[in-house]
Amino acid sequence: xxxxxxxxxxxxxxxxxxxxxxxxxxxxxxxxxxxxxxxxxxxxxxxxxxxxxxxxxxxxxxxxxxxxxxxxxxxxxxxxxxxxxxxxxxxxxxxxxxxxxxxxxxxxxxxxxxxxxxxxx
Amino acid sequence: xxxxxxxxxxxxxxxxxxxxxxxxxxxxxxxxxxxxxxxxxxxxxxxxxxxxxxxxxxxxxxxxxxxxxxxxxxxxxxxxxxxxxxxxxxxxxxxxxxxxxxxxxxxxxxxxxxxxxxxxx
DNA sequence: CCCATAAGTATCCTTTTTGATACCCTGGCA
DNA sequence: TGCCAGGGTATCAAAAAGGATACTTATGGG
Numbered sequence: 001x002x003x004x005x006x007x008x009x010x011x012x013x014x015x016x017x018x019x020x021x022x023x024x025x026x027x028x029x030x031x032x033x034x035x036x037x038x039x040x041x042x043x044x045x046x047x048x049x050x051x052x053x054x055x056x057x058x059x060x061x062x063x064x065x066x067x068x069x070x071x072x073x074x075x076x077x078x079x080x081x082x083x084x085x086x087x088x089x090x091x092x093x094x095x096x097x098x099x100x101x102x103x104x105x106x107x108x109x110x111x112x113x114x115x116x117x118x119x120x121x
Numbered sequence: 122x123x124x125x126x127x128x129x130x131x132x133x134x135x136x137x138x139x140x141x142x143x144x145x146x147x148x149x150x151x152x153x154x155x156x157x158x159x160x161x162x163x164x165x166x167x168x169x170x171x172x173x174x175x176x177x178x179x180x181x182x183x184x185x186x187x188x189x190x191x192x193x194x195x196x197x198x199x200x201x202x203x204x205x206x207x208x209x210x211x212x213x214x215x216x217x218x219x220x221x222x223x224x225x226x227x228x229x230x231x232x233x234x235x236x237x238x239x240x241x242x
Numbered sequence: 243c244c245c246a247t248a249a250g251t252a253t254c255c256t257t258t259t260t261g262a263t264a265c266c267c268t269g270g271c272a
Numbered sequence: 273t274g275c276c277a278g279g280g281t282a283t284c285a286a287a288a289a290g291g292a293t294a295c296t297t298a299t300g301g302g
Contacts, residue, residue, distance in 0.1 A: 038248070051290085051292090055289095073299090074298045077249085091216070092213070103135065115185075160278060196277040197278050
């Protein structure tokens with residue numbers, strides 16, 4: 001048991017990077033579309049406010065997942081991209097995607113639905 | 122882009138199962154130690170309240186990750202275990218653990234620390 | 243002189259999550 | 273008779289996360 005405890009914290013560290021209402025979609029856009037300006041991201045992510053976008057991007061920057069580059073000009077230009085290191089998290093996102101897809105199937109499977117009904121009765 | 126959007130929701134579905142202050146540690150204990158009574162889990166997880174434990178366990182049960190078995194006796198006895206299906210999420214936890222470990226190393230690496238210092242100046 | 247622009251901050255407020263605490267049930271035991 | 277156990281629920285409070293809105297900044301253009 002003791003030998004496994006550290007495992008737990010690492011899992012939680014990883015989860016911390018991914019949790020936040022807009023973080024998965026931010027990462028998704030940066031991974032798929034490459035470098036993006038702040039306003040491009042904002043437009044690409046419907047519903048996000050400037051504040052949340054800033055907050056989450058800054059957190060990702062802190063974690064060295066995202067790179068923030070400021071061009072000293074007016075009006076400002078700021079570009080965001082995934083760091084080389086940040087790309088290493090992609091396989092985990094892929095794994096979650098795959099598992100999530102199967103999970104949905106599972107939750108809709110007949111056997112599962114039947115068990116749900118039993119409990120309701 | 123459109124073809125990738127669905128990926129995102131699946132990732133979020135998977136994250137939903139894992140997020141919650143005590144969920145990783147609950148899963149960890151059930152995965153490592155097998156079937157556990159409510160009180161065993163409570164004792165094994167320092168700081169958790171009965172309420173949070175109940176809440177999270179019920180959510181995991183909803184998702185068919187955890188099985189809850191009630192023995193009709195007094196005082197009550199309730200056992201929790203990972204479902205067969207729930208075990209399929211273990212590789213993802215493992216992957217997160219591995220990535221998390223590397224992430225910690227990365228964040229402590231000399232190069233990273235130096236970049237952090239530059240920014241502070 | 244005034245406006246628009248991009249990328250923010252600053253304030254305040256709402257919603258969601260988490261936590262503290264007290265109470266419930268019921269059969270066996272002192 | 274009264275208390276304990278185990279696994280909860282109910283109620284309220286605190287903390288964290290998320291969101292709405294207004295303000296800032298400097299410069300080129302009309």
